Amino acid sequence: MPESSQNPFKFLEKTIEINGETFHYFDISHFEQLSKLPFSVRVLLESALRNCDNFYVKESDVTTILNWTGYKGEGVNDDKEYEIPFKPSRVILQDFTGVPAVVDFAAMRDAVLKLGGNPDKINPICPSDLVIDHSVQVDFSGTSDALSKNQDLEFERNKERFTFLKWGAKAFNNMLIIPPGSGIVHQVNLEYLARVVFDDKRSDGSRILYPDSVVGTDSHTTMINGLGVLGWGVGGIEAEAVMLGQSISFLLPEVIGYKLVGRLNPLITSTDLVLTITKNLRQIGVVGKFVEFFGSGVSYLSIADRATISNMCPEFGGTVGFFPVDKNSIEYLRQTNRSEKKIKIIEEYLKATKQFRNYDDESEDPIFTKVVVLDLSTVVSSLSGPKRPHDRVSVSDMKQDFASCLTNKIGFKGFELPPETLNNSGNFTWDDGNQYTLKHGSVVIAAITSCTNTSNPSVMLGAGLLARNAVKAGLKVAPYIKTSLSPGSGVVTYYLNNSGVVPSLEELGFNIVGYGCMTCIGNSGPLHESVAATIEKHGLVCCGVLSGNRNFEGRIHPLTRANYLASPLLVIAYALAGTVDIDFETQPIGKGSDGREVFLRDIWPTRDEIQSIERTYVIPAMFKEVYERIELGSQNWQALQAPSGKLYPWDDESTYIKHPPFFEGMTRDLPAIAPIRSARVLLNLGDSITTDHISPAGSIARNSPAARYLADRGLFPKDFNSYGSRRGNDAIMARGTFANIRIVNKFMKFPGPKTKHFPSNEDMDIFDTAERYRKENVPLILLAGKDYGSGSSRDWAAKGPFLQGIRAVIAESYERIHRSNLVGMGIIPLQYLDGQNAESLGLSGRECFDIHMPENVKPHDKVTVVTTSDIKFEVIVRFDTDVDIAYFKNGGILNYMIRKMIE
Incomplete structure (x- = not known):
């Protein structure tokens, strides 16, 4: 099919001078309708305008977006569904879902060579970043050497995959691979990879500006919406299509305007806010829709606060949870060590094209399909659980809610325990010789995890201050509770260290155990044998409390039947209490070293305290130091010997990485369409x-074709691993x-x-x-x-x-x-x-x-x-x-x- 390279909207290409340099851009502000369009739809419009070629993107697609009629209040929506193409600016991958993409690119190079072409031409056309973050587990915790031990095990288990990815890092242009141990993909994206505005050099030497936008192979790619970058999760084939310069298509969405007014109570965290929004939007129903935040209350939220909200977009069901760029976004770019020259380009371009937001100016408010209002002052301290992220429970109701869950019918809010088992408990002896008791509601996992919350210095430093106050009061965490801290990036470690809270966190067992997606995706590692045996013997509903975003049944650990999402501060609070069966208002969290009862309110830091510490210790120099050396990786990564050369030397014995058969028998000429x-x-x-x-998903069943394939190659069931870890082997995936x-x-x-x-x-x-x-x-x-x-x-x-x-x-x-x-x-x-x-x-x-x-x-x-x-x-x-x-x-x-x- 011939493609037209002539853009019918070329007349809207204009120039702007910034920092003494001339840049080109497509001027969407030319259109009168722009002021009515939500800011998220403006990104779609700009992309269609700039990429219009009447093949992939047609002139009618631009018109469709321009005439967005999502405002149903006045009957202007014709209720038809319009499918539109979209060319994102870049792609982001994590290692589980990214390995098949790199395998396909490696195989494409072999195919091009066989067909007489130049394999060097096979590279991502669209900038693509891959962060290795899904492979590390909490096998060790609560000790100073937990981090190094977990990372060593990570390399031992994933050597074949890591070797392949390290080859890819050198072999492919336009693809950046961030080594393991660097952090969670979404936080690295926020702090380092996000461009906000692209500055591209074209073949004629001219430079063109356009908005950053991204699709990723992880559903929580939406976190980047907090910085004003439109992005969401897609499947692997769509991601590969974008990597190859193709557009993807989706339905032009309705846009729900979520208006924030007022200010948060000084004792409330961003986690409390996001759990409130998640429950609210689930009730409204926003599946397949864009959610765009506006209102004066947004001005009081930091970019980290906004990113925490955007991260939970899959949990409230929207495609995106978008915060347009404003003055706070610009300050965040300064804080994270983006250059002043780049920041000026971003700000001036977005203002010139009416994509820069002043949340306090109501005249800038666009039209929305529907508007929802939340007064921030009404948000209370909250958790979500025991089985779903949108089942919010206020902390004040937690004791009563958990008791109800024990007897409620089996479901999202019920375990239906027989009455005679409600008082079950079990004793066990720990390694220290002391005896401990587990009951329903006992906390056995307390994890400050990497994804939702550790992008946010306010809640991380708040947890550190809470830990310091608890240690001063003489409080301790029971040794059998599996405590862990997995920061979202190395920057978190810097500001925790520099602010002096690390010794207190470690005193309570919250040692750093790894940098990556750990407890939240089920990489929580094993519980101690005595704890596991006690839970199983007495049929106990024990709990995990984590600062993550997903708590579906069986996800965190098979033995934690109840799991609650919470802020890092509340993770520590419930670890100190040892149970979720507690009313913090009326019951003490524990006894101090002087024998007196200590209540949570006695040790809880205020928002003003936290923000003062944040202003002092979260500084650009940290981001500069961490991200200048991020591509180097750990000693394990540096020592890893990867093949060199543009073609991958496939190992026929590998059960992790295999040459896929997608291009067998391919010819230069198009094959005839055979009936x-x-x-x-x-x-x-x-x-x-x-x-x-x-x-294919989950573990590999021992009686399955995939298991037989692995057994035929000399592997024992303990080494089968999961379909996720073997996504680079088509023989396993076809069998699954x-x-x-x-x-x-x-x-x-x-x-x-x-x-x-x-x-x-x-x-x-x-x-x-x-x-x-x-x-x-x-x-x-x-x-x-x-x-x-x-x-x-x-x-x-x-x-x-x-x-x-x-x-x-x-x-x-x-x-x-x-x-x-x-x-x-x-x-x-x-x-x-x-x-x-x-x-x-x-x-x-x-x-x-x-x-x-x-x-x-x-x-x-x-x-x-x-x-x-x-x-x-x-x-x-x-x-x-x-x-x-x-x-x-x-x-x-x-x-x-x-x-x-x-x-």
Whole structure:
């Protein structure tokens, strides 16, 4: 498909002089409608305007965004859904989800070489950053050497993956890989990687300015919205598309205006605020929508406060939680050691294009789909739990709420314990020779974790001051409670050290255990044997308290049935108390060294105290020192021997990194569009099949095809690890596709990863069935119902079926992103005509299917499907754009880009 390089909006390209230099930019302020557009939509408009080529981005797309009609209050919305393309400015990856992307790029280089091209051309076109942060566990805690021991284990477990990524760091241009031990991806993004405004040099030597925007392969990419950078999480195929310079598409969103007024009480933290907002927005319902914050109350929030709110966007369900850039954003850039020259460019460009916000000026307020108001003065000290991040509980209600949860019916707020077990308790002897007692509500994990809160110096320093006051009062944390501190970046360690609070934190057991995403994603490590045995023996509902963002059942640790999200200060408070079954207002947190009762209010620092310490100790020099050497990495990273050269030397024995077969047999010329003949149905599925049903996730079951593959290579079950850690091995991931124990396949009597092979009628594991069909040269299709592929977007939900030999899916409807991912892998998404489905057509799934795809297929064409049971019916080809057809004709987006690069 030819592409037009002529931008019809070229006349809006203007120049601006800053710091004595001339820059180009596209002037969105030209349009009268701009003042009504939410600031988040202005970023979408600018991107469409600048990238308009009438192929990837059409003139009509610009018009659609410009005429955003999200304001339903006056009936101006026509209730239609408009899909728009978007070209983000950059991509951010974490190591679990980033490894497959680097594997694909390495394989693309091999393919280009085989086709006679220059493999050096295969690099990310769009700037891409990968932060290794998901691999470290809390195996050791509460000691001065916990950090080094955990990091050593991290390298031991992940050596193959790290070696591969270190090769990638040297081999690819336009890709920065941040070594392990540096911090959490989102905090590094906030403090270091974020550009806010891009300053790009074009091929003619001119420089062009445009807003920073980002997609990431982690749902909490939204944290960067706190700095005025539009960004959200996507699946791996979409991320790779953006890395290759392609646009992604999504529905032009409704925008909920969330107005903040008033000021926070001096004893309230940003965590209390975000848990309040999360519950509020969940109740309103903002799934698939943008949330944009405004109002005079925003002016009183630091960028770290805003980032804490934006980080929790997946928990309140929105696509983004956006805070436009204002004067506080500019001050934050100074604090984090961005250059004055760069800061001036950012400020002047955003002001020139009406993308700079004054939250105190109501005349700047745009229109919104709906406005919600929160008075900050009404926020109270809070936690969330015991099983969901949006189930907020005020601290004053905590004792009563937990007691109710014990007896409530099983659900998000209930454990339904029999009455006779409510007073269960168990004694055990600790290593110090003392005996301790566990009851329902006992805290066994207290973790100040890296993601949500440690971007925020106010709550981290507040926790340090609380610890100092507690130690002065003679309070202690019981030794069996697994306490840990995993900072979001090295800067946190600097200001905690310099402010003098580290000795007190360590006195209470909150030693630094690692830099990365740890307890919050379940990398909490083991509990002590005596603690675990006591919990199991007496059936206790014991607790984890963490300053993270997710507390779903079974996520933090299998033995902590109740888990509560809290500020770092409250993590320490509940660790000191040893239980969540406490009313801090009326009950002491413990006894001091003088034998007197100490209440939480006696040791709680005020916001003014915390801010005074923050002003003194969180300074630009810290950020300069930490980030000047971040790419060096630890001694372990520096000692790691990685291959050199532009082509990766694949190890056929590796069970972590494997050359994927996506480009086998690829030629320079486009392959002919071949009809699908005598295809068998691998799975006959119903409605609402999610990516959780399709995509490999969690631990590798010992009786699964993936386990057999690993056992055949000499591995024992203890070394199987998880699908997440083996995402760079397509053989493991293909075997784990559709391996969910809850998948319902109409061919089978019971749920699970089994299907029937036809015509033998044998019951087999799904992968083994697909493999047998492959050996018989039988193409495969899937039958599905409504909303096929719903849920979070995962790359292997499309890659896995492709590797199992699936050529097409016939469904009643598709989740939008998954449909796009299928096209990106060369799988044809076909849709029944309205009112039709497998049942209405009389399809059993045991038939053979013929599907003829015309050479000149157009978006939404109808094609005929013929079966061996004499059933003939039409389906709609769900290629929605000319770009989709270009990808399909090439066999997928990666093949499309290889041919384009060779040209």
